[in-house]
Amino acid sequence: MAEWAMVIDLDRCTGCEACVAACRAENNVPTRGEEECAKGRHQSWIRVERYLEGEFPDVRARFIPVLCQHCDNAPCEPVCPVFATYHNPEGLNVQVYNRCVGTRFCANNCPYTVRFFNFFAPAWDEPLNYQLNPDVSVRMSGVMEKCTFCVQRIQKVQGIAKDERRAVRDGEIQPACAQACPAEAIVFGDRSDPESRVSLLGRSGRRFQLLEDLGTQPRVVYLKRDSWEEGRNSEGERRGTSASVK
Amino acid sequence: MERPHPSNRQINEDLLRPILHTSWRFYAATLLLGLSLLAAVLAWSYQIHRGIGVAGIRYPVMWAFYITNFVFWIGISHAGTLISAILRLVNAGWRRPITRCAEAITVFALMVGSMFPIIHLGRPWLFFWLIPYPNERLIWPNFRSPLMWDFMAINTYLIGSVTYLYLPMVPDLAAVRDRSRGLRRKIYSLLALGWQGTATQWNRLERAISIMAVIIVPVAVSVHTIVSWDFAMTLNPMWKSTIFGPYFVVGAIFSGIAALILAMAVLRKILRLEEYLKPLHFDNLGKLLLTMSCLWFYFTFAEYLTVWYNNEPHELVVFRSKVSGRYAPLFWTMMAGNFVIPMILLGIRRLRTITGTAIAAFTVVVAMWLERFLIIVPTLAHPRLPFVRGTYAPTWVEITITVGTVAYFALLYLIFTKLFPIISLWELKEGYRERRARTSLAVPVAAASGAGELRP
Numbered sequence: 001m002a003e004w005a006m007v008i009d010l011d012r013c014t015g016c017e018a019c020v021a022a023c024r025a026e027n028n029v030p031t032r033g034e035e036e037c038a039k040g041r042h043q044s045w046i047r048v049e050r051y052l053e054g055e056f057p058d059v060r061a062r063f064i065p066v067l068c069q070h071c072d073n074a075p076c077e078p079v080c081p082v083f084a085t086y087h088n089p090e091g092l093n094v095q096v097y098n099r100c101v102g103t104r105f106c107a108n109n110c111p112y113t114v115r116f117f118n119f120f121a122p123a124w125d126e127p128l129n130y131q132l133n134p135d136v137s138v139r140m141s142g143v144m145e146k147c148t149f150c151v152q153r154i155q156k157v158q159g160i161a162k163d164e165r166r167a168v169r170d171g172e173i174q175p176a177c178a179q180a181c182p183a184e185a186i187v188f189g190d191r192s193d194p195e196s197r198v199s200l201l202g203r204s205g206r207r208f209q210l211l212e213d214l215g216t217q218p219r220v221v222y223l224k225r226d227s228w229e230e231g232r233n234s235e236g237e238r239r240g241t242s243a244s245v246k
Numbered sequence: 247m248e249r250p251h252p253s254n255r256q257i258n259e260d261l262l263r264p265i266l267h268t269s270w271r272f273y274a275a276t277l278l279l280g281l282s283l284l285a286a287v288l289a290w291s292y293q294i295h296r297g298i299g300v301a302g303i304r305y306p307v308m309w310a311f312y313i314t315n316f317v318f319w320i321g322i323s324h325a326g327t328l329i330s331a332i333l334r335l336v337n338a339g340w341r342r343p344i345t346r347c348a349e350a351i352t353v354f355a356l357m358v359g360s361m362f363p364i365i366h367l368g369r370p371w372l373f374f375w376l377i378p379y380p381n382e383r384l385i386w387p388n389f390r391s392p393l394m395w396d397f398m399a400i401n402t403y404l405i406g407s408v409t410y411l412y413l414p415m416v417p418d419l420a421a422v423r424d425r426s427r428g429l430r431r432k433i434y435s436l437l438a439l440g441w442q443g444t445a446t447q448w449n450r451l452e453r454a455i456s457i458m459a460v461i462i463v464p465v466a467v468s469v470h471t472i473v474s475w476d477f478a479m480t481l482n483p484m485w486k487s488t489i490f491g492p493y494f495v496v497g498a499i500f501s502g503i504a505a506l507i508l509a510m511a512v513l514r515k516i517l518r519l520e521e522y523l524k525p526l527h528f529d530n531l532g533k534l535l536l537t538m539s540c541l542w543f544y545f546t547f548a549e550y551l552t553v554w555y556n557n558e559p560h561e562l563v564v565f566r567s568k569v570s571g572r573y574a575p576l577f578w579t580m581m582a583g584n585f586v587i588p589m590i591l592l593g594i595r596r597l598r599t600i601t602g603t604a605i606a607a608f609t610v611v612v613a614m615w616l617e618r619f620l621i622i623v624p625t626l627a628h629p630r631l632p633f634v635r636g637t638y639a640p641t642w643v644e645i646t647i648t649v650g651t652v653a654y655f656a657l658l659y660l661i662f663t664k665l666f667p668i669i670s671l672w673e674l675k676e677g678y679r680e681r682r683a684r685t686s687l688a689v690p691v692a693a694a695s696g697a698g699e700l701r702p
Contacts, residue, residue, distance in 0.1 A: 101370075103393055107306070
């Protein structure tokens with residue numbers, strides 16, 4: 001059985017937020033309007049965190065896209081009283097919207113704060129309401145939602161592969177964020193296949209995981225940003241290592 | 247030589263008066279409290295209609311006023327257990343006039359508190375999914391979730407404390423029955439379960455009360471421990487603390503005693519119970535409150551000192567926001583209300599009057615609410631990834647519901663005092679008889695008690 005995982009190369013991420021826009025379009029994530037967003041009611045399954053380093057004028061921005069880490073040891077799962085969030089056999093951390101009663105305990109116990117609550121019934125600014133994705137259910141008021149690793153795309157490709165009596169090919173499944181990324185910073189695939197791109201990239205010396213010390217075992221692996229200025233990264237590895245395994 | 251005790255006839259007259267006679271003041275108070283409750287019901291209806299977003303909760307502060315109220319009321323509910331069960335177990339004589347008002351607080355605080363987890367749900371109409379009922383899809387609730395433990399613990403405690411309130415009331419219900427006519431008599435006959443006051447009945451009642459008193463103590467301790475585990479079982483900074491269990495239990499008993507003192511002070515004035523709720527009771531409970539204040543301070547000190555000394559960045563952010571940041575005014579108000587003011591008012595004997603203890607009790611109740619708020623909100627406002635920090639402010643919906651539920655509690659209590667004697671008649675009489683026997687005034691048992699109203 002496949003083990004879906006993701007690698008995000010921070011060296012390639014430019015912070016353009018194409019992934020954020022693509023995710024919103026693919027997954028029918030509602031828009032809440034300026035006023036509600038200011039109140040902290042925005043929903044964005046993937047976000048690009050921006051950290052500024054240094055003193056003016058020598059300031060550098062660092063970006064890190066953060067989405068549900070699909071932890072193998074997910075803190076959100078045991079706390080749900082009604083099993084609305086659970087681990088599916090392929091290792092995805094799944095949110096069952098119909099089952100969710102809205103205790104919001106999962107969001108509180110997520111160290112990555114990537115769970116989003118529908119404070120109101122879903123709504124979209126014109127003309128976004130005309131482009132809803134028919135493959136993704138719309139979430140009602142009072143339930144939790146979050147990144148699914150584009151489970152609808154995974155299932156679609158799995159169905160096609162099954163019809164053609166073959167295995168899913170590496171790179172055949174692309175979540176919306178990975179597809180939209182112009183710098184190809186996001187790679188998705190099956191980590192149980194040692195030759196897949198996620199496996200190869202995931203073995204890079206630049207690898208790290210977000211809040212690794214908590215022991216949540218995230219399925220998203222980040223590749224540390226190279227120090228472009230020195231031409232070497234922190235491990236002394238030459239630039240372009242990650243590109244060479246492609 | 248102290249003043250003679252009120253006679254049994256006097257006791258019956260004084261304590262059954264609120265039940266048998268009703269003044270216009272009762273109706274006025276009921277109306278006022280009822281209107282507040284109505285406002286809360288309307289606010290909640292509005293929240294269900296529009297979505298929980300009409301409350302001030304937001305990303306990342308997903309829990310705020312409602313959960314604060316929940317923990318607060320469950321804490322208040324600990325009044326009954328400690329005073330009643332523990333004092334009954336150690337056979338402290340001065341407990342007699344206050345056990346029932348304490349037990350009633352437990353039941354009503356639980357009823358109010360247990361509404362909040364439902365009010366706070368995103369889809370409250372589906373709360374029954376937390377009940378492990380048989381269903382055709384064979385879906386069970388998740389017993390690994392602390393919320394499930396909560397659900398079980400609070401239901402157990404509610405059933406236990408209703409039983410514990412009801413049992414010692416049976417002889418008094420019979421007393422009301424014997425003094426009323428018509429429909430009222432029918433209802434009280436039903437409630438009195440055919441109490442005749444025979445030796446066998448007294449014997450069984452006494453055993454049942456002792457068993458319940460023993461059972462209810464561990465149940466009460468477990469309930470607030472489990473409430474604390476809603477927080478302590480998580481990974482969040484300043485929530486994942488090993489001392490949260492006992493810390494919450496201490497805080498619960500602390501706020502419970504304060505609520506009891508407040509309720510007694512009010513009852514004493516309104517129902518003219520000066521003869522029964524004496525300065526002695528306020529003095530004793532004041533000392534108990536002072537002890538709990540010291541214990542609370544010790545736990546708080548231990549909790550905050552270790553966090554500060556550890557110097558762990560995620561925790562320190564939360565710590566700073568409490569002691570010197572955005573939440574500092576609330577934090578220091580809490581410190582004053584929970585420790586400094588009680589220390590002065592209860593620590594100095596001259597100030598430990600009825601008014602003094604009542605004021606201290608009031609500040610403790612307010613400060614303990616703040617304590618719950620300060621445990622919940624600052625942690626959620628400062629998640630580990632600093633990019634997503636947030637703030638919280640309540641909306642009118644949350645405030646209306648909070649005020650309305652306080653009124654709801656008062657209303658339940660008010661109606662209770664109308665329907666049942668708020669001071670246990672038979673326990674009081676029994677206490678006076680024991681005292682009289684000790685001062686070797688030989689009073690024949692039959693003369694001292696009305697038929698069956700006292701233990702033979």
